[in-house]
Amino acid sequence: MHTTPITPALLRGALELERTAHGLLPHRLPARARAQCADPQLAMVESQPSGVRLVLRTRATVVELDALPTKRVYVGVPPRPQGRYDVLVDGRPAGGGHITGGHTLTIDLSDGTAEHRPGPVGTLRCTGLPDTDKVVEIWLPYDERTELVALRTDAPVEPVPDPRGTVWLHHGSSISHGSTAASPTTTWPALAASLGGVELINLGLGGGALLDPFTARALRDTPAGLISVKLGINVVNADLMRLRAFGPAVHGFLDTIREGHPDTPLLVVSPILCPMHEDTPGPSLMDTSALGEGRLRFQAAGDPAETASGKLTLGVIRAELARIVGERSAEDPHLHYLDGRALYGEADFGELPLPDGLHPDAAAHRRMGERFAALAFTPGGPLGGGAG
Template sequence: MHTDSALISTPLTAELLRGALDLERTEHGLLPHRLPAWARAQSADPQLGLAEAQPSGVRLVFRTRATAVELDTLPTRRGYTGAPPRPDGVYDLLVDGEPHARATASGGNVLTTDLSTGAVEHHPGAPGTLRFTGLPEREKDVEIWLPHNEMTELVALRTDAPVAPVPDRGRRVWLHHGSSISHGSDAASPTATWPARAALRGGVELVNLGLAGSALLDPFTARVMRDTPADLISVKIGINVVNLDLMRRRAFGPAVHGFLDTIREGHPTAPLLVVSPLYCPLHEDTPGPGAFDLAALAEGRLGFRATGDPAEVADGKLTLTVVREELSRIVRERSAGDPHLRYLDGLELYGEADHAELPLPDGLHPDAATHLRIGDRFAGLALSPGGLLS
C-alpha cells in the first residue's frame, strides 16, 4: 500500500458518511453497518450479519477542491466452492451527482462457503488503496459509493486539498427495505443497484435496508425503520418469506400488519409504499423452500430451484401469487384509516414480458440491465412529482 506523502489525511468520521446506521471501530478503521448494534444482537443469523455489513447505498460524501483522492479500504469478499468466482466490489465516484470514475480495491479478506456443507473458511488479507485522479479543480461535492456486495472497512482518506462535510442539501430522505434484489445482487456497481438508480434519478437521499435473504418481517427491522429519520418509506416484501418457507398465510397477514404498525409509530404521516414481489417463475405458484440447483453448480454456474409442492398452497403455504393477493388486500383495508399508505404491484417493475426479454440468470436475481430498468420504473412510478411517494 503506497501513499503520496504530499496528500492531506482527513479523519474518517460519521459526518462524511451517508446511508449507514452504525459505525464500528475496528483494528483497521471504520466498518459501516446498516443495522444498529442493538438490532444485530437480536439475530444470530450469519446471513443477516453478512448482509447488513455490506454497505449497499453507503457513501462517503464531502466538499473539496481536490483533484486527487486516495482511499484505503479493507474489503471482505465472498466466494463459493464449485461456483464461478464473484467479481470484485466496485467503488463509484460521483462529482456533483454525475459519474466520474469507477475502481476496485486490491487485497482484502475472502470468505469461502462450501455449498454442500455450509462450512465457511476465512482467508485474511491486507488493505488496498483506491486512487482517483483528474477531478475538476473547483469546489464540488464528491461522493464515493462503497461496494454494495462487499463488507468494507474504511482505513484512511487522503486528498490534495482540504475536505469538509457537505451541508444539508434539503433533499428528502428515502428509507427502503427489501431483499437481495433491493440489496443489489448482480447489479454492475453500487450506483447501479435499482434503489440507488432510482434515488439518483429521483433526487432523494437513500438509506437502503435491502438485506439479502433477510427481508423477513423481523420486528427489529421494523423498529429500526421506526427510529430512522425519513421523509419517504417503502417496504418490498415477499420473496424471502417464500423462498425460506418462513410462515403460512395465517401468520403472514398479521406479521405485515405488525411491521407496518411499528413503522407508523415513528412515521405516522410519511408516504409509505408497500411493494409486492417482482415476477419470478420459480416461486409464482410453487412454494418454498428454495435451494441451490446442484445440477447448475455441476455445470459451473449458480442457480436456484423451488422445492415446495403447489398442492400445499391450499393448506396455507405461500407463493408470490398469494403474497401479492395478501399485500394488496392489507393495503386496501388499511388505507381507509391511513391516507398516506400506497401499494405498488411488483409486476409493474418487472413482469412476465420483462422476463421474456431479460430473464433472471440464476432463476432468482435480475442482471445488471434489469436493475437499471427497475430503478428507472420505480423513479417514475414512485419518486416523480405526483408519484406514489409524492
C-alpha cells in the same frame, strides 16, 4: 497529501458505524437489532454497505481511500466480480475502480461452511478530478463488507451539510440490496433515488427481508421523509411462515413503522415476477446439477398443492399484501401499494430473464430503477408529494 479522519459527518447511508481494529465499519442495522439475531447470513449482508457513500467537498484532484474489504469466494462457482467503488463529482459519474487485497471468505454452498482468511488493506486511487470546488461521492461496493481505514487528498476536505432533499428509506431483499447490479450506483434503488432527486438509505438485506421485528424498529427509528418496503420473496425463499402468520406479521411490521412515522408516505411493494415461485411454494434450493457445471441457479422445492394448507407463493403474497394495504388505507391515507410486476413482469422476463432464477441482471436493475422513479417519485405518485 492531506489525511482527513473518516467521521460520521463524511458518511451517508449507514445507520451505525463500528470502530474496529482497522478503522470504521458501516452497519445498515443498529447494534440492538444485530444482537437480536444470530443468523450469519444477516450479519454478513447488513455489513455490506449497499447505498453507503463518502460525501465531501474539496478542490482535490487526487483522492485516495484505504479500505479493508471482505471478498467472498464460493466453492465450485465461477469467481464473483470484484466489488466496485463508484466516484461521482457533483452527481455525475467520474470513474471508480476496485480495491485488491482484503480478507477472503470462502463459502461452500453444498454444506454451508465458511472459512475466513485475513488479508491486507488496499487503496482506491482517483486521479484527474477537476480542480474546482466540488462535491465528491465515493459509493462503496454494495456486496463487500468494507472497513474504512484512511482518506487522503491533495487539497483540504470538508463535510457537505445534510441534504436539502427528502430522505428515502427503503427495505427489501437481495434484489433491493443490489444483486446482481453492475455497480453501487446502478442498483435499482440507487438509480431510482438519483432519478427521483431523493437521498437514499438502503436497508435491502440479501435473504433478510423476513418481517423481523428488529428491522421494523430500525425503520421506525430512522429519520426519513419517504419510506418503502418490498416484501414477500424472502419469506417464500426461506419457507418461513404460512398464510396464517404472514398477514398478522405484515400488520405488525407496518404498525411498528407507523409508531415512528405516523404520517410519512409509506409504499408497500410486492415481489417482482419470479416464475419458479409464482405458483410453487418454497423453499428455494440450489440446483445441484447446475452447481456441478459451475453455475449458480436456484429452484423451487415446494409443492403447489401445499398452498391449500397455507403455504405461500408469490401469487398468494401479492393478493394478501394488496388486501392488507387496501383495508389499512381507509384509515391511513399515506399508505400505498405497488404490484412489483409493474417493475419487472412477464414481458421483461421474456426479454431479460433472471440469470439464476431469482435475481435480475444489470439491465433489469436499470429498468426497475427507471420504472420505480416514474411510478413512485413523480407528482401524483405515492412518494411524489414529499415528506409527511
